[in-house]
Amino acid sequence: MVKTTLTDVVPGRSVRVTAVSGSGRITQRLLEMGIIPGVSLKVVKSAPFGDPIEVRLRGYSLAMRRSEAAAVEVA
Secondary structure, eight states: OOOOBGGGOOTTOEEEEEEEOOOSHHHHHHHHTTOOTTOEEEEEEEOTTSOSEEEEETTEEEEEOHHHHTTEEEO
16 A cells, blocks of 8 residues: 655645654654644645645644655655
């Protein structure tokens, strides 16, 4: 089964987080910002070269690096 991560999502599309993979500071930071399994978020836009990307969740916007977004599995 192929995992879809936040880096695969086209701007303008909404998805639901299924898992946050990895361990360490980046994963902990993502979880602290509310990116947890079950939460819905929308990819708003990405920078001209694709990094960073802007997502909107829980009423706030968040910019994240593609390396961070790769740890977020979505459906």
